[in-house]
Amino acid sequence: MTHLAAAPPPSVRVRAPGKVNLSLRVGPVQDDGYHPLVTIFQAVALYEEVTARQAPGGAGVSIAVDGPQADRVPLDGSNLAWRAAEALADHVGLEPDVALHLTKGVPVAGGMAGGSADAAAALVACDALWETGLPRAELGSIAAGLGSDVPFALLGHTAVGTGRGHLLTPAMTRGEFHWVFAVQDEGLSTPAVFGRFDELTAGGGSGAALVDDPGLAEDTGLMQALRAGDPHALGAALHNDLQDAALSLRPELERTLDVAREAGALGTLVSGSGPTVAALARSRQHALAVAATWTAEGAADSVWCTSGPASGARTLP
Ligand SMILES: C[C@@](CO)(OP(=O)(O)O)[C@H](O)COP(=O)(O)OP(=O)(O)OC[C@H]1O[C@@H](n2ccc(N)nc2=O)[C@H](O)[C@@H]1O
Ligand SMILES: Nc1ncnc2c1ncn2[C@@H]1O[C@H](COP(=O)(O)OP(=O)(O)O)[C@@H](O)[C@H]1O
Numbered sequence: 001m002t003h004l005a006a007a008p009p010p011s012v013r014v015r016a017p018g019k020v021n022l023s024l025r026v027g028p029v030q031d032d033g034y035h036p037l038v039t040i041f042q043a044v045a046l047y048e049e050v051t052a053r054q055a056p057g058g059a060g061v062s063i064a065v066d067g068p069q070a071d072r073v074p075l076d077g078s079n080l081a082w083r084a085a086e087a088l089a090d091h092v093g094l095e096p097d098v099a100l101h102l103t104k105g106v107p108v109a110g111g112m113a114g115g116s117a118d119a120a121a122a123l124v125a126c127d128a129l130w131e132t133g134l135p136r137a138e139l140g141s142i143a144a145g146l147g148s149d150v151p152f153a154l155l156g157h158t159a160v161g162t163g164r165g166h167l168l169t170p171a172m173t174r175g176e177f178h179w180v181f182a183v184q185d186e187g188l189s190t191p192a193v194f195g196r197f198d199e200l201t202a203g204g205g206s207g208a209a210l211v212d213d214p215g216l217a218e219d220t221g222l223m224q225a226l227r228a229g230d231p232h233a234l235g236a237a238l239h240n241d242l243q244d245a246a247l248s249l250r251p252e253l254e255r256t257l258d259v260a261r262e263a264g265a266l267g268t269l270v271s272g273s274g275p276t277v278a279a280l281a282r283s284r285q286h287a288l289a290v291a292a293t294w295t296a297e298g299a300a301d302s303v304w305c306t307s308g309p310a311s312g313a314r315t316l317p
Pocket of ligand 2: 072073074078079080081107109111112113115118190272
């Protein structure tokens with residue numbers, strides 16, 4: 001009897017989510033230039049889509065990008081999806097021959113980890129395309145080498161992140177939370193925001209005490225709110241140690257936060273290193289109302305409504 005091996009797929013399409021940090025507590029900068037974090041990530045239903053297609057031997061990696069803000073994404077070896085394909089190929093001893101197509105659905109340089117989602121999606125897509133079949137945990141350790149936020153884009157849902165944000169423990173949640181994001185055309189550089197944080201705090205923010213003991217005492221209320229599916233309690237517990245640094249680089253975001261509060265948002269904060277501002281709404285209807293107020297007040301370049309938690313990187317049919 002002859003067994004015919006299935007041909008490798010000609011292309012694989014994977015989507016991975018953006019995120020908001022429900023809580024982001026930052027310790028003092030370490031010798032390696034990174035800050036220890038205790039953060040609670042939530043994946044939201046704004047997705048990056050990556051299609052990986054077979055390329056002829058020796059073709060190497062190529063990349064094309066479309067979607068909102070695609071013109072702000074690098075098309076060379078500095079693209080995180082490109083780096084992900086190379087890192088996986090290197091890990092398994094293959095040549096990285098692949099054509100990658102990215103459709104952006106997450107703001108670029110907005111503190112929502114769109115590039116990290118591209119990297120996570122590219123890892124999953126190339127793993128399927130090249131039939132390397134690595135376990136998720138192994139993809140996770142390659143992901144951590146690409147960027148602090150990449151492991152979470154693989155995992156999705158809601159999780160506590162420690163270390164550089166790359167060591168993850170899933171968190172229990174109930175129900176759906178409704179989010180509105182005020183997106184700015186001009187992004188903020190993550191290292192610049194951490195740098196301003198260093199200038200403003202000299203010794204770390206509220207995360208300083210948690211570095212040796214990330215017991216999350218500070219976020220007990222937030223974790224309870226997630227378990228109860230209580231958006232009012234969650235809104236009251238949102239926290240971001242990088243917010244003052246982002247606001248000092250972009251003072252106009254203060255007004256964006258105020259407008260959302262006046263529109264009845266249950267909680268507002270800068271997403272990650274910004275400049276995107278997140279508002280938690282009572283319902284989908286209320287999210288649309290907050291979005292309309294932001295737009296009417298000219299408090300954002302664009303306004304995106306969505307919900308969380310959302311699943312991590314997964315292959316589409
Ligand atoms: C702030 C956060 C919060 O989730 O998200 P974003 O706002 O970028 O989405 C992350 O910590 C960003 O993670 P990511 O964007 O993957 O950062 P990386 O590529 O690992 O690092 C870029 C730079 O950010 C700074 N960095 C990053 C992570 C960390 N724990 N400490 C740091 O100081 C360092 O200056 C580093 O050189
Ligand atoms: N695939 C990618 N998508 C977006 N930006 C990328 C990508 N690869 C590299 N970059 C670079 O990383 C920077 C920040 O990326 P992004 O993940 O969008 O934002 P943030 O780190 O604020 O969450 C961009 O300004 C861009 O120069």
